[in-house]
Amino acid sequence: MTPAARLSAAIDLIAAIDAQRIPAAKALKEWGTAHRYAGSGDRAAIAGLVWDVLRRRASSAFVMDADTPRARVLGMLKLERGLDTEAVAALCDGGRFAPEPLTDAERAALTTRTLEGAPPHVAGDYPEWLDDQLAALFGDQRVAEAAAMASRAPLDLRVNTLKGKRDKVAASLKHLGATETPWSPLGLRIELGADARNPGIQAEQDFIKGAVEVQDEGSQLAALLSGAKPGEQVIDLCAGAGGKTLALAAMMQGKGRLIATDSDKRQLAPIHERLSRAGVHNAEVRAPKGDADPLADIKGSADLVLVDAPCTGTGTWRRNPDAKWRMRPGALEIRLKDQAEVLARAARLVKPGGRIAYVTCSVLPAENVEQVRAFVAAHPDFTPTPPAELAAALWDKADAFLAATWPTPEGLLLTPRRTRTDGFFISVLKRKA
Numbered sequence: 001m002t003p004a005a006r007l008s009a010a011i012d013l014i015a016a017i018d019a020q021r022i023p024a025a026k027a028l029k030e031w032g033t034a035h036r037y038a039g040s041g042d043r044a045a046i047a048g049l050v051w052d053v054l055r056r057r058a059s060s061a062f063v064m065d066a067d068t069p070r071a072r073v074l075g076m077l078k079l080e081r082g083l084d085t086e087a088v089a090a091l092c093d094g095g096r097f098a099p100e101p102l103t104d105a106e107r108a109a110l111t112t113r114t115l116e117g118a119p120p121h122v123a124g125d126y127p128e129w130l131d132d133q134l135a136a137l138f139g140d141q142r143v144a145e146a147a148a149m150a151s152r153a154p155l156d157l158r159v160n161t162l163k164g165k166r167d168k169v170a171a172s173l174k175h176l177g178a179t180e181t182p183w184s185p186l187g188l189r190i191e192l193g194a195d196a197r198n199p200g201i202q203a204e205q206d207f208i209k210g211a212v213e214v215q216d217e218g219s220q221l222a223a224l225l226s227g228a229k230p231g232e233q234v235i236d237l238c239a240g241a242g243g244k245t246l247a248l249a250a251m252m253q254g255k256g257r258l259i260a261t262d263s264d265k266r267q268l269a270p271i272h273e274r275l276s277r278a279g280v281h282n283a284e285v286r287a288p289k290g291d292a293d294p295l296a297d298i299k300g301s302a303d304l305v306l307v308d309a310p311c312t313g314t315g316t317w318r319r320n321p322d323a324k325w326r327m328r329p330g331a332l333e334i335r336l337k338d339q340a341e342v343l344a345r346a347a348r349l350v351k352p353g354g355r356i357a358y359v360t361c362s363v364l365p366a367e368n369v370e371q372v373r374a375f376v377a378a379h380p381d382f383t384p385t386p387p388a389e390l391a392a393a394l395w396d397k398a399d400a401f402l403a404a405t406w407p408t409p410e411g412l413l414l415t416p417r418r419t420r421t422d423g424f425f426i427s428v429l430k431r432k433a
């Protein structure tokens with residue numbers, strides 16, 4: 001397919017997503033099935049265009065002074081891809097399979113309009129109803145923070161110290177452009193291009209033999225700051241597919257007891273294969289069966305309970321720009337209730353002197369600082385660890401890391417703009433001995 005034909009396909013896909021109100025991933029899959037002649041390069045390029053439009057949905061429409069699928073695609077080419085008017089016109093030449101030629105109004109918008117005068121939620125590309133919360137947290141910086149949350153994310157990897165060393169894995173993944181991440185001592189980063197092509201990490205020997213896992217650096221840091229140690233009893237209460245379970249296991253060096261559970265046994269499905277590939281032998285996966293509590297035998301004995309809480313996922317918008325436009329206020333209310341419940345459950349599992357690591361991949365204060373404040377008010381035997389003490393886990397990088405984050409007495413907030421990670425909130429709550 002020509003670049004112009006790919007652009008036409010992206011416009012059609014954006015129209016279909018609008019009209020059918022379906023997730024972008026589903027629309028892309030259906031398009032692929034209906035257009036089997038399109039090669040993998042075409043599909044990746046078209047997916048890249050669609051994801052970029054979703055990143056810049058509001059600002060692209062604003063800059064074109066029109067909110068149609070075509071306007072959003074053209075506006076994205078200007079704002080996200082940096083194309084000038086002539087370059088856009090060259091793609092829209094009206095040829096076979098190409099978009100219609102630019103109108104005078106489109107030409108004028110592409111040439112003269114900017115984001116000046118756009119309201120913050122438009123310039124920052126986020127739903128208007130979240131503006132109060134983002135303003136309360138970031139103030140005047142919310143547009144810059146949100147713009148970083150809308151940018152493309154790299155592919156981050158965590159080296160599994162049960163199977164490999166970072167320098168060795170970095171050397172063997174050099175052909176993919178892997179470099180060290182800024183903070184995590186175990187992180188490697190591969191920058192991705194505009195098309196949505198995965199560099200094929202799953203086919204690498206290091207991945208197959210379990211020396212490396214896909215994990216955003218923010219998620220790696222959340223596990224690291226929990227301070228899991230060899231010999232401890234550690235419970236991963238919201239283990240899901242096990243991303244943090246694997247990181248905790250490596251920190252425990254195979255010593256101690258690691259229990260992974262989740263309220264939804266389907267979420268746990270991939271964990272077994274991942275634990276086995278990573279060479280973890282001290283983890284027990286407890287899937288829920290009916291109404292029975294899979295942790296009924298544990299009361300006040302855990303050194304560490306990790307609550308990787310169900311959340312709105314605002315911190316991962318850069319990996320899933322579709323999600324932010326699909327998010328509704330009701331979803332936040334449900335998450336807040338779930339978070340309070342999981343925290344209360346964690347409190348019953350922790351031993352005196354033990355700790356809860358509360359983690360969300362959201363930047364919203366209601367899910368983070370406010371949730372911790374409410375928990376501590378109801379559980380006065382728990383105290384949040386001061387930010388500097390948390391950051392100390394990063395040794396020589398501790399000061400720079402602390403300065404990069406958004407610290408509060410309740411915990412540390414990481415954001416794409418500040419730490420170049422997904423957005424994460426990390427609080428470690430110590431129980432009185």
Ligand SMILES: C[S@@+](CC[C@H](N)C(=O)[O-])C[C@H]1O[C@@H](n2cnc3c(N)ncnc32)[C@H](O)[C@@H]1O
Binds near residue numbers: 308
């Ligand atoms: C952020 S995801 C976990 C991601 C996972 N820890 C990882 O690092 O790959 C949150 C998980 O919490 C689970 N969950 C939701 N409500 C829960 C509850 N009340 N108790 C335990 N788990 C819950 C969800 O099923 C989901 O798998």
